[in-house]
Amino acid sequence: SLELRNTVKEYDGGGETVRALADVDFSVAPGEFVAVVGPSGSGKSTMLNTLGLLDVPTSGTVRVAGRDATTMTDPERTRARREYVGFVFQQFYLIGNLTALENVTLPTVYHDDPDAEERARTLLDRVGLGDRHDHTPDELSGGQKQRVAIARALVNGPDVVLADEPTGNLDRDTGEQVLGEFAQVTERGVGLVAVTHDPQVAEFADRTVRIVDGRLTEASGEAAN
Amino acid sequence: SLELRNTVKEYDGGGETVRALADVDFSVAPGEFVAVVGPSGSGKSTMLNTLGLLDVPTSGTVRVAGRDATTMTDPERTRARREYVGFVFQQFYLIGNLTALENVTLPTVYHDDPDAEERARTLLDRVGLGDRHDHTPDELSGGQKQRVAIARALVNGPDVVLADEPTGNLDRDTGEQVLGEFAQVTERGVGLVAVTHDPQVAEFADRTVRIVDGRLTEASGEAAN
Numbered sequence: 001s002l003e004l005r006n007t008v009k010e011y012d013g014g015g016e017t018v019r020a021l022a023d024v025d026f027s028v029a030p031g032e033f034v035a036v037v038g039p040s041g042s043g044k045s046t047m048l049n050t051l052g053l054l055d056v057p058t059s060g061t062v063r064v065a066g067r068d069a070t071t072m073t074d075p076e077r078t079r080a081r082r083e084y085v086g087f088v089f090q091q092f093y094l095i096g097n098l099t100a101l102e103n104v105t106l107p108t109v110y111h112d113d114p115d116a117e118e119r120a121r122t123l124l125d126r127v128g129l130g131d132r133h134d135h136t137p138d139e140l141s142g143g144q145k146q147r148v149a150i151a152r153a154l155v156n157g158p159d160v161v162l163a164d165e166p167t168g169n170l171d172r173d174t175g176e177q178v179l180g181e182f183a184q185v186t187e188r189g190v191g192l193v194a195v196t197h198d199p200q201v202a203e204f205a206d207r208t209v210r211i212v213d214g215r216l217t218e219a220s221g222e223a224a225n
Numbered sequence: 226s227l228e229l230r231n232t233v234k235e236y237d238g239g240g241e242t243v244r245a246l247a248d249v250d251f252s253v254a255p256g257e258f259v260a261v262v263g264p265s266g267s268g269k270s271t272m273l274n275t276l277g278l279l280d281v282p283t284s285g286t287v288r289v290a291g292r293d294a295t296t297m298t299d300p301e302r303t304r305a306r307r308e309y310v311g312f313v314f315q316q317f318y319l320i321g322n323l324t325a326l327e328n329v330t331l332p333t334v335y336h337d338d339p340d341a342e343e344r345a346r347t348l349l350d351r352v353g354l355g356d357r358h359d360h361t362p363d364e365l366s367g368g369q370k371q372r373v374a375i376a377r378a379l380v381n382g383p384d385v386v387l388a389d390e391p392t393g394n395l396d397r398d399t400g401e402q403v404l405g406e407f408a409q410v411t412e413r414g415v416g417l418v419a420v421t422h423d424p425q426v427a428e429f430a431d432r433t434v435r436i437v438d439g440r441l442t443e444a445s446g447e448a449a450n
């Protein structure tokens with residue numbers, strides 16, 4: 001459902017070129033849960049942003065639903081992303097003056113969607129925020145904000161969910177609640193790629209890939225570090 | 226060095242009153258490393274913000290270096306905080322158009338400090354960011370931003386460091402590097418309170434306290450959950 005082929009991503013930062021992804025091949029199938037692990041600064045968020053069409057690779061291709069996204073125009077890429085991908089960002093990026101409920105329904109305003117609010121409320125309840133629908137982000141804890149971001153990623157019933165450190169601000173029990181939600185989602189044929197430093201998340205995955213200095217290796221079966 | 230006595234903190238959020246801290250007694254001594262654990266939403270960040278004089282309690286007292294901070298004026302409280310506390314925020318709060326180095330030296334601009342830059346560079350090197358001094362926050366990974374925030378908290382040689390989820394975006398090895406830095410700091414008599422979901426951090430601590438629904442219990446000795 002989403003694929004990287006020979007993907008390279010270079011940045012200019014601090015006056016030098018950083019090769020964040022160095023010739024990466026990767027794919028996630030419908031219903032598959034892949035964990036991505038690796039040291040801080042190794043390229044995990046870059047990989048997710050490229051897969052999720054938020055960032056254009058320096059070279060190589062990104063395929064979404066069989067089409068090459070690198071040949072799309074920006075509006076086409078944006079449409080493909082909205083239709084196809086749900087994103088949980090490493091730093092959440094909630095809208096400050098909207099409530100939790102409004103933040104979760106935000107991806108649904110681009111089309112006619114009468115049960116968006118009901119779905120949003122259900123998702124918020126299911127990640128343990130039943131009593132926080134009307135709180136704004138600065139009235140929420142770090143982990144609560146993270147859970148709002150997770151609910152928002154799921155509200156449009158995407159085909160693939162890309163989650164960057166989804167349990168990073170959660171205690172063990174709350175993290176398990178979120179993983180239970182993800183398991184339900186993949187059972188319905190949604191693909192899930194979760195970047196994580198949390199061994200608990202990697203355990204739930206069907207396979208694990210490791211990235212070091214922008215290079216990918218399979219780590220499936222062995223304990224993720 | 227820092228103390229809470231009968232501290233209560235209530236918020237008005239989502240149209241209701243949230244009792245985030247419910248009569249908390251807590252103290253951290255010079256050179257002591259205390260871990261604070263507990264479920265998402267339990268009051269950990271609120272406790273840290275209150276201890277660090279960023280937030281005024283609803284009732285009860287906060288004592289810093291023997292003085293009652295709740296009777297101070299806002300400018301007095303700000304001065305006490307700058308002099309006494311180093312803070313690592315759960316969401317970093319780096320300044321977007323400043324480099325890593327400039328972010329780390331920011332707490333030093335209020336007074337004459339000719340070796341601030343040198344200390345900042347040393348700290349950045351010691352948290353593994355030797356090659357990222359000139360990157361701005363959007364040219365840094367999540368874990369790299371976190372490490373800049375950690376270096377910034379240490380640059381003024383504070384008496385107490387309050388760290389909210391300091392290893393939340395770090396892999397195991399980078400996390401250990403940061404904990405090594407914290408160990409050096411406490412050896413020099415600095416107190417450290419670290420809110421964490423990471424058992425690795427709690428292991429390093431001299432004692433662990435647990436907070437649930439705004440209430441504190443000791444959990445020293447037993448495995449933190």
Ligand SMILES: Nc1ncnc2c1ncn2[C@@H]1O[C@H](COP(=O)(O)OP(=O)(O)OP(=O)(O)O)[C@@H](O)[C@H]1O
Pocket residue numbers: 132138139140141142143144169170171236237238239243244245263264265266267268269270271272315
């Ligand atoms: N400004 C506010 N208005 C209303 N409620 C608030 C406000 N700030 C925090 N809260 C609530 O107070 C409680 C404690 O929040 P706090 O941020 O201290 O939790 P936490 O233990 O740090 O959680 P996490 O592990 O998720 O970071 C939460 O239930 C939160 O919803």
Ligand SMILES: Nc1ncnc2c1ncn2[C@@H]1O[C@H](COP(=O)(O)OP(=O)(O)OP(=O)(O)O)[C@@H](O)[C@H]1O
Pocket residue numbers: 011012013014018019020038039040041042043044045046047090357360363364365366367368369394395396
């Ligand atoms: N805009 C940019 N300009 C320059 N370098 C960048 C830029 N964005 C990211 N980088 C660098 O690219 C590398 C990969 O960054 P990325 O955010 O993908 O890492 P990560 O694996 O997600 O790390 P973490 O676990 O800390 O979140 C890092 O070394 C980072 O400094």
Ligand SMILES: [Mg+2]
Pocket residue numbers: 044045046090164366367368
């Ligand atoms: Mg990242």
Ligand SMILES: [Mg+2]
Pocket residue numbers: 141142143269270271315389
């Ligand atoms: Mg918190």
